[in-house]
Amino acid sequence: MSRSSFRNIKSEMLRRIAEQEWRPGALIPGEEALAAEFGAARATVNRALQELARSGILERKRKAGTRVALHPVREARFSIPLVRQEVEACGAAYAYRLLSRAVGPAPEQATEKLGLPEDTPLLHLECLHLADGAPYQFEDRYIHLEAVPEAADESFAEIGPNEWLVNRAPFSHAEFTFFAAAASPREAELLGTAPGAALFVAERLTWLLDKPVTHVRMTHPPGHRMVTML
Amino acid sequence: MSRSSFRNIKSEMLRRIAEQEWRPGALIPGEEALAAEFGAARATVNRALQELARSGILERKRKAGTRVALHPVREARFSIPLVRQEVEACGAAYAYRLLSRAVGPAPEQATEKLGLPEDTPLLHLECLHLADGAPYQFEDRYIHLEAVPEAADESFAEIGPNEWLVNRAPFSHAEFTFFAAAASPREAELLGTAPGAALFVAERLTWLLDKPVTHVRMTHPPGHRMVTML
DNA sequence: GAGTGGTCTAGACCACTCA
DNA sequence: GAGTGGTCTAGACCACTCC
Numbered sequence A, B: 001m002s003r004s005s006f007r008n009i010k011s012e013m014l015r016r017i018a019e020q021e022w023r024p025g026a027l028i029p030g031e032e033a034l035a036a037e038f039g040a041a042r043a044t045v046n047r048a049l050q051e052l053a054r055s056g057i058l059e060r061k062r063k064a065g066t067r068v069a070l071h072p073v074r075e076a077r078f079s080i081p082l083v084r085q086e087v088e089a090c091g092a093a094y095a096y097r098l099l100s101r102a103v104g105p106a107p108e109q110a111t112e113k114l115g116l117p118e119d120t121p122l123l124h125l126e127c128l129h130l131a132d133g134a135p136y137q138f139e140d141r142y143i144h145l146e147a148v149p150e151a152a153d154e155s156f157a158e159i160g161p162n163e164w165l166v167n168r169a170p171f172s173h174a175e176f177t178f179f180a181a182a183a184s185p186r187e188a189e190l191l192g193t194a195p196g197a198a199l200f201v202a203e204r205l206t207w208l209l210d211k212p213v214t215h216v217r218m219t220h221p222p223g224h225r226m227v228t229m230l
Numbered sequence C: 001g002a003g004t005g006g007t008c009t010a011g012a013c014c015a016c017t018c019a
Numbered sequence D: 001g002a003g004t005g006g007t008c009t010a011g012a013c014c015a016c017t018c019c
Helices: A006-018 A031-038 A042-054 A083-089 A108-114 A149-153 A161-168 A185-191 B006-018 B031-038 B042-054 B083-089 B108-114 B149-153 B161-168 B185-191
Strands: A058-061 A065-068 A074-080 A094-105 A121-131 A134-144 A173-182 A198-208 A211-220 A225-229 B058-061 B065-068 B074-080 B094-105 B121-131 B134-144 B173-182 B198-208 B211-220 B225-229
Touching: A006 A031, A006 A042, A031 A042, A042 A058, A074 A225, A074 B173, A083 A094, A083 A121, A083 A134, A108 A121, A108 A134, A108 A211, A134 A161, A134 A185, A149 A161, A161 A211, A173 B074, A173 B173, A185 A211, A198 A225, A198 B198, B006 B031, B006 B042, B031 B042, B042 B058, B074 B225, B083 B094, B083 B121, B083 B134, B108 B121, B108 B134, B108 B211, B134 B161, B134 B185, B149 B161, B161 B211, B185 B211, B198 B225
Parallel strands: none
Antiparallel strands: A058 A065, A074 B074, A094 A121, A121 A134, A134 A211, A173 A198, A173 B198, A173 B225, A198 A211, A198 B173, A225 B173, B058 B065, B094 B121, B121 B134, B134 B211, B173 B198, B198 B211
């Protein structure tokens, strides 16, 4: 029976929820019962239920059973592409410029975010990413040299730190922050906009096995949109 | 063997990737070989591999095999809480105010985004969410009455449309957009800031079984941060 | 203690895709 | 055509949690 694919089971369950056959907060039948009803193995029903639970539509508890979520704290995913890919996906030509590179004790603000002692030497990079010649993203990055010692020998003149890091230091854990900020005079000049303009800012902290790797602040000119689907 | 849990297998694979035992772009052994190596069933190895692939660390293709991602299009998740929960999680008192409510043909901009004919009647709501008395979010929402007919009978004077919808019309699919925008005079007044200030804007489109449900634009005053972990 | 979900196994067949 | 991942089954044991 192709009826018994976990996708079909999932969408049938979705239908029941959508049409209030299964109401919010209500207990739905156990895995065994559903398996019998759908003529499938319990593992198959389990996969359908787990996926619905992972996306927040259902809530499951051992012994208590499975319920339609009352306050669906839904989750969505967004992808973290490389700037280059992001630009090229728009059909634009990508270009990269290194603005500054320095090793030394970093500002307290940077070490604090990474959870490192104040005098830890960090590699500080400022870069500009362009799409069809227009400023696309200003990147302000600190790299923890203890975590990625090879970075000290790399000039980053030709390759962006993001692309470079990606192949050398995968991360296991990260924290993202998104917000809007008014452009400082320097940012305005770099991004080709007016001081005070509304910029979209993304900050990222990454760790590799609990050791901080890098902190980066990525600033986009007005009009930039971050889109994601669920 | 408790060694053979998919979690252990996953973290061992992560270790191999982190320590470059498996290098970016390299082909890793097939499921059968890994299953033999770990002393587990293929299904267990498969689960570990699938989870790593879903988070973007691995790339899998039938026949071609599994590789360590060269350009890790990593994914991160963020939760979609109710405004009330968001505010209360900060320890602030939540308050809600309905600013306007109207049924009628919506502006082209709204129907177009939802993929509906131009003259479709939509319910238009404007609301303000407050944290400790200060403006926290301005909500500008259109609801497709054909998808959620009961919404026509609800005043939304006491309960926010988000909270109301959540229990009545779960969604199966959604699209999110985030960007920064300069405050219009009206937004500035509502959010207690200056015109032109950098606002953080989130837009959300939701569908239930391919039928558009609602379009909402949520605007936050300067300083608002959206944080998420991976 | 008993019921429910969480996970694992061993085996099987299928679907896709590369050569 | 053949190799690899994708999925399903049937059965089993375990872990958590409610009563």
